[in-house]
Amino acid sequence: MSPPSLIDVHPNLAGTAPVALSYELFPPRSPQAAESLWTTIGELEATDPDYVSVTYGASGSNRDTAVELINRLLLETTLRPLAHLTCVGNSPEELAEIIGELLDHGVRGILALRGDLPKDGGVPASGSLRYAQDLIELIRRVEQRRSALLCAGKVAVGVAAYPTRHPESPSEGHDIEVLLAKQRSGADFAITQVFFHTEQYADLVSRARRAGVTIPIIPGVMPLTSLRRLKRLGELTGVEPAPELIERLAAADSDAERRRIGVRATVDLANAALHAGAPGIHLYTFNEHACALDVLDKLALPRPARPISRLNAIARRQELAS
Numbered sequence: 001m002s003p004p005s006l007i008d009v010h011p012n013l014a015g016t017a018p019v020a021l022s023y024e025l026f027p028p029r030s031p032q033a034a035e036s037l038w039t040t041i042g043e044l045e046a047t048d049p050d051y052v053s054v055t056y057g058a059s060g061s062n063r064d065t066a067v068e069l070i071n072r073l074l075l076e077t078t079l080r081p082l083a084h085l086t087c088v089g090n091s092p093e094e095l096a097e098i099i100g101e102l103l104d105h106g107v108r109g110i111l112a113l114r115g116d117l118p119k120d121g122g123v124p125a126s127g128s129l130r131y132a133q134d135l136i137e138l139i140r141r142v143e144q145r146r147s148a149l150l151c152a153g154k155v156a157v158g159v160a161a162y163p164t165r166h167p168e169s170p171s172e173g174h175d176i177e178v179l180l181a182k183q184r185s186g187a188d189f190a191i192t193q194v195f196f197h198t199e200q201y202a203d204l205v206s207r208a209r210r211a212g213v214t215i216p217i218i219p220g221v222m223p224l225t226s227l228r229r230l231k232r233l234g235e236l237t238g239v240e241p242a243p244e245l246i247e248r249l250a251a252a253d254s255d256a257e258r259r260r261i262g263v264r265a266t267v268d269l270a271n272a273a274l275h276a277g278a279p280g281i282h283l284y285t286f287n288e289h290a291c292a293l294d295v296l297d298k299l300a301l302p303r304p305a306r307p308i309s310r311l312n313a314i315a316r317r318q319e320l321a322s
């Protein structure tokens with residue numbers, strides 16, 4: 001008799017896979033902003049996300065506040081930080097130093113980005129890394145030098161993916177080639193830029209899969225409840241806001257109505273992405289928890305049951321913080 005095949009002895013993995021949940025935060029710009037951010041962090045921690053990402057100013061100007069926020073998250077919360085890092089604004093030597101510092105503090109996830117180019121049209125300093133792909137390779141080199149220290153968990157490297165053409169890219173096809181190149185250089189997962197149309201996530205994933213991209217692509221969704229913010233976002237990212245959303249927000253006659261519209265639009269985007277097989281949902285929060293929690297309430301994500309000890313740790317930390 002032949003031994004049972006792996007498939008026969010393997011536990012049944014059919015059924016709904018858990019969906020990852022994550023939030024994006026940015027380092028506070030003032031003591032008041034820090035205070036309200038920590039209220040938000042407490043509220044978000046109670047939802048037990050898989051990680052929270054912390055943005056990094058492409059000018060390198062908020063390096064200290066970003067590292068400080070990441071350290072506090074590691075020391076004072078149960079949250080796992082995903083540190084954004086950009087090529088723009090730092091020399092390769094400085095970047096290697098920051099990566100080493102992050103790893104030494106216990107960070108195990110880095111989102112490798114090029115960063116937005118200076119608005120004044122200035123070119124990055126000579127010798128600086130040109131593309132996110134170069135930063136992935138640098139992270140892997142720093143990691144390699146610490147491989148014996150990382151036996152209990154290697155570094156997960158994430159990258160940006162674009163449901164609509166990156167403003168500097170010649171085509172969506174080129175964006176997919178870049179994503180594939182980032183995967184080849186060692187990216188483990190991608191998080192998408194914001195998008196406003198329900199079919200755009202599925203389109204991106206199917207184009208990426210056809211080209212050979214196999215890494216998870218996590219949709220980034222942003223509850224937009226203010227016209228001003230929506231327009232500003234369009235300017236910053238080059239992503240054209242959906243005209244219907246602009247019209248509906250403009251016609252709303254109260255903040256409550258705008259919040260309802262913004263949350264509903266985000267839930268629709270997230271549900272369409274989940275329907276297309278998204279392995280997680282990444283919520284851009286603007287350091288505010290109310291809309292993110294509204295979205296989460298309406299999504300009812302299949303989430304893994306957490307050990308009671310972890311939930312107790314969260315509750316204890318919240319008690320201490322209050």
Ligand code: FAD
Pocket residue numbers: 054055056057058059084085086111112113114115116117130131132133159160161166167168169170174175178181191192193194220
């Ligand atoms: P890249 O992948 O390097 O692409 C940049 C441009 O170069 C693209 O047009 C691409 O087509 C082209 N390109 C890339 N590689 C090649 C190649 N080998 N040959 C030819 N062309 C190439 N910005 C911040 O400053 N701080 C943040 O914290 C931050 N967080 C973000 C988080 C997410 C999830 C996303 C989606 C974006 C974030 N950004 C952030 C914005 C990001 O930095 C910008 O979108 C930036 O313009 C491009 O970054 P990238 O990592 O996609 O760059």
